[in-house]
Every structure is written in C-alpha cells, then in structure tokens.
Amino acid sequence: MSTETTTPKPLAANETYKINSHHLRGNIAADLADTSTGNISEESNQLSKFHGLYMQDDRDLRNTLKKEGKEKAFAFMLRVRLAGGKATPKQWIVLDKLADAVASPSLRLTTRQTFQFHGVLKGNVKKLIKGMNQVLLDSIAACGDVNRNVMAPPNPERSEILQQVYEDAANWSNYALPKTRAYHEIYLDEELVAGGEPEVEPMYGDTYLPRKFKTGFAIPPSNDVDIFSQDLGYIAIVENGKLAGYNVTVGGGLGMSHGNAETFPRLADLLGFIPADKVNEVGAAVLTTQRDFGDRTNRKHARLKYTIQDRGIEWFRGEVQNRISFQLEPARPFNFTTIEDPFGWHECSDGTWFYGLHILSGRIKDVQGWPMKTALREIAEIHEGDFRLTPSQNVTISGVTAEKKAEIEAILAKHGLSHENDRSGLRLNALSCVALPTCGLALAESERDLPSILGKFENILDEAGLRDDAISLRITGCPNGCCRPYLAEIGFVGKAPGKYALYLGAKYNGTRLNRLFSPSITIDDAVSTLTPIIKRYAKERNEGEGFGDFCDREILPSDATFHSIGTPKASLTA
Numbered sequence: 256m257s258t259e260t261t262t263p264k265p266l267a268a269n270e271t272y273k274i275n276s277h278h279l280r281g282n283i284a285a286d287l288a289d290t291s292t293g294n295i296s297e298e299s300n301q302l303s304k305f306h307g308l309y310m311q312d313d314r315d316l317r318n319t320l321k322k323e324g325k326e327k328a329f330a331f332m333l334r335v336r337l338a339g340g341k342a343t344p345k346q347w348i349v350l351d352k353l354a355d356a357v358a359s360p361s362l363r364l365t366t367r368q369t370f371q372f373h374g375v376l377k378g379n380v381k382k383l384i385k386g387m388n389q390v391l392l393d394s395i396a397a398c399g400d401v402n403r404n405v406m407a408p409p410n411p412e413r414s415e416i417l418q419q420v421y422e423d424a425a426n427w428s429n430y431a432l433p434k435t436r437a438y439h440e441i442y443l444d445e446e447l448v449a450g451g452e453p454e455v456e457p458m459y460g461d462t463y464l465p466r467k468f469k470t471g472f473a474i475p476p477s478n479d480v481d482i483f484s485q486d487l488g489y490i491a492i493v494e495n496g497k498l499a500g501y502n503v504t505v506g507g508g509l510g511m512s513h514g515n516a517e518t519f520p521r522l523a524d525l526l527g528f529i530p531a532d533k534v535n536e537v538g539a540a541v542l543t544t545q546r547d548f549g550d551r552t553n554r555k556h557a558r559l560k561y562t563i564q565d566r567g568i569e570w571f572r573g574e575v576q577n578r579i580s581f582q583l584e585p586a587r588p589f590n591f592t593t594i595e596d597p598f599g600w601h602e603c604s605d606g607t608w609f610y611g612l613h614i615l616s617g618r619i620k621d622v623q624g625w626p627m628k629t630a631l632r633e634i635a636e637i638h639e640g641d642f643r644l645t646p647s648q649n650v651t652i653s654g655v656t657a658e659k660k661a662e663i664e665a666i667l668a669k670h671g672l673s674h675e676n677d678r679s680g681l682r683l684n685a686l687s688c689v690a691l692p693t694c695g696l697a698l699a700e701s702e703r704d705l706p707s708i709l710g711k712f713e714n715i716l717d718e719a720g721l722r723d724d725a726i727s728l729r730i731t732g733c734p735n736g737c738c739r740p741y742l743a744e745i746g747f748v749g750k751a752p753g754k755y756a757l758y759l760g761a762k763y764n765g766t767r768l769n770r771l772f773s774p775s776i777t778i779d780d781a782v783s784t785l786t787p788i789i790k791r792y793a794k795e796r797n798e799g800e801g802f803g804d805f806c807d808r809e810i811l812p813s814d815a816t817f818h819s820i821g822t823p824k825a826s827l828t829a
Contacts, residue, residue: 264552269400272298273462278435278454279305287441293329293377305401305463306438307334307394308380311373315692331375332693333358333383334397338428339407339421339472340368340644346390347635347642351628353386361628364617366686366738367404367469368644369397373693384442395438400464402431402487402542406471406480409643409651413603416498417474420491423534424472430535431470431542433459458539458546465549466557468542469508472501478591478765480646481739483507483522486559487541489534492587500530502586505541505571506563509736512555513750520741520768521560524568526575527583540578544571591764595725596645598676598683600660607640608655610663613676616687616702617648630670634663648686648738679713680725686739690732690749697732699749704778705730708747711782712789719793726802727763730755741768744803745785750775757781760807769803770811 272281281302286295295303300310312327320327335350342350350370354362359374375383387393397404407424411417434456439445456463471480474491482488488504507523529537541559548566550556563571576583598611614627621628631650635642640654655663667673676683688694690701708730716722729743734756740746742765746758754775761769776784792805800808 266551267554267557269301269554270462270551272301273400276302277437278456278461279433279437280435280441283437284441287377287380290378292326294326295377303331305396305399305433306442307336307397308332309334309398311693311695313692314695314697329377330373330693331377331380333372333375333380333394334365334404335370335372335387335392335394336397336404336428337369337392337644338405338425339411340409340646341411341421341425342370342642342644343390344635344638344641346392348632349386349390350392351632351635353383357383357386361618361620363689364614364619364644364648364650365404366617366646366648366688368406368409368646369404370644371689373689381442381444388443393438396432398467400466400468401433401459402428402468402470402538404428405431406469406485406646408472408474408477408479409645410597410603410609410653412605412607412640412654413601413609416491416493419498419531420472420474420489423489423531424470427470427534427538431458431538433463458543460546462551464542464546465551466554468545468559470538473591475589476592477594479594479596481594481742481765482591483765484509484520484739484742485523486545487538488523490589492528492589498531499587500528501534502526502528502589503537503541503583505575506560506568508558508560509739509741510558511734511736511741513734513748513756515555518555520736521564522766522768523560524563524571525586526568526572527585528587529583530581533579533581536579536581537575540575543578544574548574591766594647594727594763594765595684596647596649596651598649606657607653608657608660609640609643609651609653610655611645611651611676612649612667612672613678613683614649615682615685616705618702624671626670627672630666630672633666633670637662637666647684679709679716679722681712681716681728682709684725684727685709686727686729686743688731688733688737694732696735697749698751699732699753699755701730701732701738701749708778711778712745712785715782715786715789719790721789721793724802725763727761743769744801744806747778747781753777755781757784759803760811761803762807763801763803767803767807770807772806772811 283299286299309332312329316328357379358372363371405424405428411421468486470487471485472489473480473482484507489501492499503526504523505526509520511518545559619628643651687701687705690697727743728745729738729740730747731740732749742761747755757773757776758769759772
C-alpha cells in the first residue's frame with residue numbers, strides 16, 4: 256500500500272496579500288503618503304486594484320529616465336464603477352473637469368461601459384476620488400478579484416423592459432460590492448470605528464475571489480455586451496411584451512497566454528432560466544461557488560471558465576442549485592442577430608430622442624478640427640437627460656427633449672462632429688485597448704495604431720464595394736483580451752513590437768469564437784494576406800453571410816474540437 260501523499264500547491268502570492276490585508280487596507284494609505292517615490296509597493300499595487308486603481312508608468316519614457324538615473328514615470332489609471340454605463344450630465348461635467356485638473360486631460364470609455372482616467376499622479380489620487388464622490392461616483396470593485404463593472408444595454412428609457420433590465424444590473428452591482436470600508440477610510444478620510452463589530456465579508460470571505468469576475472445583461476436580439484464572454488450573464492427573455500425572466504450563462508472569459516495551451520478563451524454555458532426577481536440570489540450562488548472551488552494556486556487558471564471546464568457544467572449547475580431556494584428551469588429560446596450600436600438620432604416611445612455618437616477607441620479628447628471633449632462638455636451643460644456609455648466604446652446622449660434636440664445638433668455642427676458617424680462599417684465596429692505607452696502588459700501597439708490600420712483595410716474594402724458592410728475588427732496589445740478580440744471577425748492580438756497573432760472567423764453576433772489564422776504577422780502582411788480573402792468574400796458570400804461566417808466556412812480548416820471549448824455553437828440560440 257502506497258504511503259505517498261500529495262503536497263498541496265502553494266497559494267498564489269495575491270492570496271497572501273488578501274488574507275493579510277485587513278479587508279483590502281494593507282499599507283495603501285502609508286504608501287500613498289510617501290512622497291519619496293511616485294510608486295507604491297507590489298502588495299499595495301495588487302490591493303489597490305480592488306479600489307479601481309492600477310499603477311502604471313509611461314513606457315515611452317522608460318529608457319530616457321533610466322539613462323538619467325531617474326525612476327519610471329509612475330502614474331495611476333483609475334476606473335469608475337458605472338453599472339450599465341449610465342451617467343448624469345452633472346457627473347459628466349465633474350469627470351471632465353477632474354480629467355483636466357488631476358489626470359491626463361482625456362477621458363477614455365472602456366469596453367465595459369465605464370470611464371478610465373490615466374496619468375493620475377500619486378498625490379492626486381485622493382483629490383480625484385473625493386471629486387468623484389461629490390457626484391456619487393466611486394471606483395470600488397472596478398478592478399480586483401471581485402465582481403467588476405456590470406454591463407447592460409444602454410438607452411433604457413426606450414422601453415419598460417430596458418428600464419427593468421438596467422435596474423436589475425444596477426441592483427446586482429450594488430449587491431455584489433465588497434462590504435469593507437477600506438476605500439472610504441483610505442481615500443475619503445472616513446474614521447475607522449473603534450470597538451465595533453468585527454468587519455466581515457459575508458459573500459466574498461477574507462480572501463475574496465480567486466480572480467476577476469465579470470457580469471453582463473443582454474436583451475435579444477442585441478448582443479452588444481458580448482454576453483458569452485462574461486463569467487456570469489443574464490439574457491432577458493421577453494414573452495408577451497413582458498420580462499418573463501432571464502436565461503443565465505456562466506463560464507465565459509477571453510484572457511489567455513501566448514504559447515500556453517492550458518489557457519484559452521471560452522464561451523459561456525447556459526445554466527438555466529430564472530424569474531427576474533432571482534437575479535441576486537443566483538448571482539450570489541454562482542459567485543460563492545467560484546469562491547469555494549476556484550483555483551487559488553495558479554492565477555492563470557483561476558477564472559470561473561476553468562472551474563467549469565475542469566469540473567463540467569452539470570457539476571456546476573448542481574452546486575448552484577444547492578445554494579438557491581428555487582428550482583432552475585431549462586433555458587428558454589432566444590436569438591441574437593447583432594452587436595451594433597445605434598448611431599444618429601432615434602425617437603423613443605416616450606417622445607424623447609437619443610443620439611448615438613461614434614468615438615474611436617472611446618478616447619474623448621480635443622484635437623485640432625475634432626474637439627470631442629469640448630463638444631460633449633457643452634452638451635452636458637444644457638442636457639436634461641443622461642449619457643449612456645456603450646459596450647463598444649461609444650456614447651449615447653439619451654432622454655433628449657424635442658426642444659433640446661436642435662441645440663445639441665447645433666453644438667455638434669459647430670465643432671465639426673455632425674459627420675462623425677459617417678464612417679465605414681469597419682471603423683464603426685472597431686475596438687481597441689489602450690496598450691502602449693501606459694499598460695504594463697502590452698506587447699504591441701493597439702489604440703495608437705488603430706487609425707492607420709483601419710485606413711489600410713478601408714482602402715481594400717472600398718475597392719471591393721464593402722465600405723458600408725459591418726465587419727468587426729478588434730486589436731489588443733496583449734492576449735488578455737480586454738476589447739474582446741477573440742469574438743472579432745478579424746482579431747489582432749499583440750505578440751511583440753509590430754507583431755500580432757491574427758484570428759479570423761468569429762460570428763458577428765458574438766456567439767462563436769474566432770480561430771488562430773497566423774501566430775505572428777505584421778499589420779502590412781496581414782493586409783496583403785487578407786486582401787484576396789476580402790475580395791473573395793465580396794464575390795462569393797452567401798445571402799446574409801457575414802465576413803466571419805465566410806472565413807469559418809471557406810478559409811479556416813475544419814476543426815471539430817474548437818467548438819467543444821465552451822458552449823457548442825449549435826446551442827447558442829437555444
């Protein structure tokens with residue numbers, strides 16, 4: 256009989272940071288007060304992510320500063336918590352002013368429907384957070400091993416169902432917040448209450464989750480939030496004009512590592528159907544199951560997608576069922592047809608209007624001939640509705656009265672933005688992450704090179720007569736997949752300076768992953784390679800066939816195992 260025992264794997268370093276942090280306090284306050292450096296410790300860097308902060312540096316300046324014997328140009332990125340991307344005009348104005356005063360003057364809209372500030376010096380962090388707090392905004396749980404910013408379809412005033420779904424998303428966002436007061440003590444100078452009850456995290460526990468956790472809500476036929484990329488998804492089921500409930504999806508996630516076959520993008524599985532009033536109960540059951548069974552030894556294997564991939568969806572469904580007070584029902588039929596944002600003016604059922612404005616890469620700034628930041632600030636100063644940030648880095652000016660419509664049109668015209676939506680289908684659908692120079696993980700350019708990349712492809716599309724066709728192109732500086740490149744019909748994933756892994760063949764509606772076409776290629780070589788494919792597509796496509804479908808059918812080799820990762824494509828329309 257063998258007496259061998261298996262030695263438990265050591266916990267990842269982040270687990271030790273969390274358990275010793277006194278519920279995410281650690282030494283952050285002391286590190287922020289240290290004026291001898293612009294940096295903070297690695298432990299504080301990891302813990303501050305739970306408060307929506309990432310320590311970064313300007314990589315364009317690294318070599319020069321090193322030669323001069325100076326430390327890196329450290330600064331924080333701060334991400335706002337903004338469920339469903341909804342912001343009031345007052346909040347918009349304050350964020351605009353804060354960007355000018357304490358950060359990079361631009362605002363950045365993310366693919367998770369929120370704002371990011373860049374270039375926030377250590378001494379300005381509290382000023383920024385206190386300024387946001389004045390208009391009831393925070394950055395709690397915008398990053399870190401917790402439920403992050405919750406996505407939902409924009410423009411809820413268009414219907415009662417959209418409003419309901421938005422409210423369910425906002426309620427889950429608040430319900431899933433960490434209960435620690437660390438954020439308020441560190442950044443808002445709230446006094447620590449002495450002698451009270453011990454602080455507890457009833458849902459997260461002392462070590463929170465093994466990795467990040469993302470939630471999205473979708474309303475068919477639009478899959479604008481890419482619901483199958485989420486750890487937890489709620490697909491609204493509308494019957495007889497009413498919200499009957501939600502199909503729940505679990506186990507999506509797109510991050511991976513180059514050259515590591517044990518990491519991969521994965522589409523979510525369907526868990527079942529639930530009544531609309533059970534969102535928080537099921538969410539808590541899914542989250543705590545991952546809390547209890549997720550991998551805490553290998554952070555590359557710690558997302559919910561790997562827990563489900565390893566143990567199976569039936570096992571996971573059983574665990575969730577044991578943690579809720581009602582019976583999960585079989586998923587109900589649904590169908591996704593699009594991911595597109597509605598651009599331009601649209602009239603709503605309540606008599607108001609909304610205007611969808613394209614913003615390439617979500618970057619709101621003023622440049623000569625294109626003063627986007629100034630225009631949106633002027634609109635915010637007269638607007639009586641609200642703003643909705645979309646999952647595709649665009650913005651919708653919502654709840655516009657007939658009286659204000661002409662004023663907003665005049666502001667857009669004055670600043671030369673009236674034709675911003677008159678772009679190619681490729682440009683209107685393109686997404687990018689920030690990448691260089693601020694992201695420490697970036698291996699290649701993304702946002703800064705996207706305009707020139709689009710220009711090269713637009714020349715080919717024009718020649719092929721495809722300028723107005725909706726084709727999704729997404730580019731990231733690394734394989735973590737922040738702008739969901741593995742769900743793009745054309746996906747570029749940074750591999751090295753000037754080199755990308757090229758992926759093709761995703762379904763435009765976000766229900767099929769793409770596949771690796773070239774492991775390493777330059778943009779110019781990719782343009783040359785894809786030119787004959789694009790021209791073939793223009794001539795040979797079937798009626799209604801998207802570019803990704805054509806590539807999946809005609810260009811990519813048959814791969815029976817590919818669709819076994821995550822949800823099989825045949826079941827995605829239930």
